[in-house]
Amino acid sequence: MARKVLVLGEVRDGSLRNVSFEAVAAGKTxxxxxxxxxxxxxxxxSTLASGMIHYGxxxxxxxxxxxxxxxxxxxxxxxxxxxxxxxxxxxxxxxxTALGKDLAPKIAAKLESGLISDVTSLEEAGGNLVFTRPIxxxxxxxxxxxxxxxxxxxxxxxxxxxxxKDESRSGDVASVAAEIKDLRTIIKxxxxxxxxxxDLSEAKVxxxxxxxxxxEEGFEPLKELASVLNGxxxxxxxxxxxxxxxxxxxxxxxxxxxxxxxxxxxxISGAIQHLAGMSNSKVIVAINKDPExxxxxVADYGIVGDLFEVVPLxxxxxxxxxxxx
Amino acid sequence: xxxxxxxxRTFDTEEKITISxxxxxxxxxxxxxNPYDExxxxxAIQVRDANGGEVTVVSVGTEEAEKQLRTALAMGADKAVLxxxxxxxxxxxxxxTAKILSEFLKDKDADLIIAGNxxxxxxxxxxxxxxxxxxxxxxxxxxxxxxxxxxxxxxxRDVEGDSEVIETSLPxxxxxxxxxxxxxxxxxxxxxxxxxxxxxELELDDLDLDEDDVxxxxxxxxxxxxxxxxxxxxxxxxxxxQVKELVKLLHTEAKxx
Numbered sequence: 001m002a003r004k005v006l007v008l009g010e011v012r013d014g015s016l017r018n019v020s021f022e023a024v025a026a027g028k029t030x031x032x033x034x035x036x037x038x039x040x041x042x043x044x045x046s047t048l049a050s051g052m053i054h055y056g057x058x059x060x061x062x063x064x065x066x067x068x069x070x071x072x073x074x075x076x077x078x079x080x081x082x083x084x085x086x087x088x089x090x091x092x093x094x095x096x097t098a099l100g101k102d103l104a105p106k107i108a109a110k111l112e113s114g115l116i117s118d119v120t121s122l123e124e125a126g127g128n129l130v131f132t133r134p135i136x137x138x139x140x141x142x143x144x145x146x147x148x149x150x151x152x153x154x155x156x157x158x159x160x161x162x163x164x165k166d167e168s169r170s171g172d173v174a175s176v177a178a179e180i181k182d183l184r185t186i187i188k189x190x191x192x193x194x195x196x197x198x199d200l201s202e203a204k205v206x207x208x209x210x211x212x213x214x215x216e217e218g219f220e221p222l223k224e225l226a227s228v229l230n231g232x233x234x235x236x237x238x239x240x241x242x243x244x245x246x247x248x249x250x251x252x253x254x255x256x257x258x259x260x261x262x263x264x265x266x267x268i269s270g271a272i273q274h275l276a277g278m279s280n281s282k283v284i285v286a287i288n289k290d291p292e293x294x295x296x297x298v299a300d301y302g303i304v305g306d307l308f309e310v311v312p313l314x315x316x317x318x319x320x321x322x323x324x325x
Numbered sequence: 326x327x328x329x330x331x332x333x334r335t336f337d338t339e340e341k342i343t344i345s346x347x348x349x350x351x352x353x354x355x356x357x358x359n360p361y362d363e364x365x366x367x368x369a370i371q372v373r374d375a376n377g378g379e380v381t382v383v384s385v386g387t388e389e390a391e392k393q394l395r396t397a398l399a400m401g402a403d404k405a406v407l408x409x410x411x412x413x414x415x416x417x418x419x420x421x422t423a424k425i426l427s428e429f430l431k432d433k434d435a436d437l438i439i440a441g442n443x444x445x446x447x448x449x450x451x452x453x454x455x456x457x458x459x460x461x462x463x464x465x466x467x468x469x470x471x472x473x474x475x476x477x478x479x480x481x482r483d484v485e486g487d488s489e490v491i492e493t494s495l496p497x498x499x500x501x502x503x504x505x506x507x508x509x510x511x512x513x514x515x516x517x518x519x520x521x522x523x524x525x526e527l528e529l530d531d532l533d534l535d536e537d538d539v540x541x542x543x544x545x546x547x548x549x550x551x552x553x554x555x556x557x558x559x560x561x562x563x564x565x566x567q568v569k570e571l572v573k574l575l576h577t578e579a580k581x582x
């Protein structure tokens with residue numbers, strides 16, 4: 001069944017986040033030959049519309065208002081509802097990001113619709129669009145369908161491959177007017193902590209440290225390795241509890257759930273709560289002094305050794321690889 | 326101040342998950358208060374102690390959630406309400422739960438509603454914002470700090486590691502993120518007192534709801550375990566050689582760098 005799918009693009013620091021392109025790809029699957037319409041909301045987003053089209057959107061609808069400079073649930077839901085009213089879509093796809101997680105349930109409640117959150121893949125099967133998502137922090141998976149009303153899903157970053165970029169693609173870009181008013185939450189200040197470097201939830205490479213890192217300074221070699229690989233630094237709960245790093249870096253059942261291409265666990269024992277946050281990573285490397293550490297059970301490659309010896313050596317070796325490449 | 330906490334009973338985080346008969350096997354499993362809801366309960370108690378008022382903890386579930394509700398009372402909540410859906414609902418979803426909770430809350434004049442930002446079993450994180458929207462009140466999700474001053478509130482929200490300082494007013498719904506507080510353990514006197522605190526039980530009928538009103542919009546058609554990972558390769562030899570081999574494997578075999 002051909003569907004009209006609205007895909008919400010997400011802007012950060014003036015650019016589209018990667019998850020926007022992944023959402024377009026998901027939208028393409030959901031559309032079954034119908035139409036994928038990108039939606040951009042902000043104070044100045046029109047220049048980004050072509051990005052969504054290059055990655056597969058057929059056209060883009062924008063809502064611009066200075067009150068939309070920062071995300072607020074009231075502002076963005078007013079903008080999005082105006083688009084939904086004018087487009088009458090069959091399906092909605094957002095990223096399962098801080099913004100998507102906050103906004104999607106509000107829209108679902110307004111529409112009295114279902115919402116399938118944190119989807120890692122979707123496919124057409126037996127006449128239904130079937131959404132797969134992790135449950136119990138990735139210890140199991142479920143397949144879900146929508147039984148009533150509009151199809152609505154948020155997709156987990158880094159799981160659905162974007163379509164190939166095609167800069168020759170073009171499409172219509174139109175504005176929708178929305179009255180943005182009575183915002184009940186006002187953002188007074190944004191304190192940047194995580195965003196020095198690469199965003200943990202979208203990183204292709206993550207170097208994570210545990211109690212074995214021993215101190216705040218102990219994270220330095222991990223940061224160097226991360227910068228060589230253009231990756232992000234993460235941590236286990238143990239390292240956060242011991243004050244070696246900020247809780248914003250925590251990966252696990254409480255904390256972030258990540259699925260990078262490469263996860264290098266340094267001095268992490270591998271408690272079940274930590275595994276829940278990273279075990280679906282594509283390739284896992286464990287570096288630990290204790291050969292019996294649980295982390296080796298989920299690792300694809302392991303080195304038994306002192307991370308303070310291994311990590312700097314790794315950094316040097318990757319540097320050489322980059323030079324030769 | 327009239328404070329409500331939305332609580333879910335979940336699997337203990339240490340539990341191994343197995344499947345039998347197409348469902349998650351609950352036999353013999355330990356259950357706990359969803360860890361993020363523990364932060365919510367703790368915050369509610371602290372807000373009450375600072376501002377006066379009453380904390381009511383509400384859960385949608387089965388009779389078995391009474392145990393977790395008693396624990397919340399032992400921590401210091403004043404009242405508990407179980408909305409028992411055992412006889413009425415077989416397969417609810419987030420639409421179902423949010424609708425039931427909102428129906429319960431709509432005439433309660435709550436000043437503040439606190440929930441966990443996500444439950445560690447289903448992992449959707451939808452119920453809090455859905456309830457706020459149905460009740461027509463504002464919300465802030467994944468909060469790490471809450472200051473109430475009369476009818477206004479200053480909230481710090483965790484946004485993928487960054488922090489937003491948000492000003493808003495009551496009535497308000499917030500969802501708790503790790504770092505909001507350190508939940509207390511129930512004290513022995515707290516446990517004794519909890520036995521005498523009110524724990525009311527309601528069913529859909531008591532909320533004037535029919536099964537049809539809350540029928541799920543989505544359906545789970547299959548639950549499965551992720552494929553078991555084969556044991557990985559632990560490298561051997563001189564450390565420097567191991568590192569060289571690892572980089573080569575990541576580059577040529579795994580092709581991730």
